[in-house]
Amino acid sequence: QVQLVESGGGLVQPGGSLRLSCAASGFTFSSYVMRWYRQAPGKERELVAHISDKGRFTNYADSVKGRFTISRDNAKNMVYLQMNSLKPEDTGVYYCHAWSRYWGQGTQVTVSS
Numbered sequence: 001q002v003q004l005v006e007s008g009g010g011l012v013q014p015g016g017s018l019r020l021s022c023a024a025s026g027f028t029f030s031s032y033v034m035r036w037y038r039q040a041p042g043k044e045r046e047l048v049a050h051i052s053d054k055g056r057f058t059n060y061a062d063s064v065k066g067r068f069t070i071s072r073d074n075a076k077n078m079v080y081l082q083m084n085s086l087k088p089e090d091t092g093v094y095y096c097h098a099w100s101r102y103w104g105q106g107t108q109v110t111v112s113s
Contacts, residue, residue, distance in 0.1 A: 002026035019081070032053055036079075036097070038094045039095070049069075049081060064083075068082065
């Protein structure tokens with residue numbers, strides 16, 4: 001059974017940090033490109049960050065460059081999103097995605113004072 005389970009979301013003040021984690025199981029994790037998406041209320045889901053299957057290459061949305069870092073641990077079947085200098089516009093549900101097949105259920109991130 002394929003599972004992607006996100007964790008680490010929550011409420012944080014502007015300027016704060018959060019680290020999202022995504023635990024993968026039921027498929028060959030190290031063969032998949034992994035992505036983080038987010039969806040704000042009333043908006044379409046958008047790609048936030050991307051990491052290649054072996055972790056050598058990463059890419060980010062312009063809105064998060066320099067603030068967010070995606071990483072993975074293939075030995076543990078985990079992918080992470082370190083989010084620093086958070087802004088209110090980073091608020092949304094964050095989803096882990098094994099491109100282009102599997103999705104997690106999402107974790108809520110709220111940036112507010």
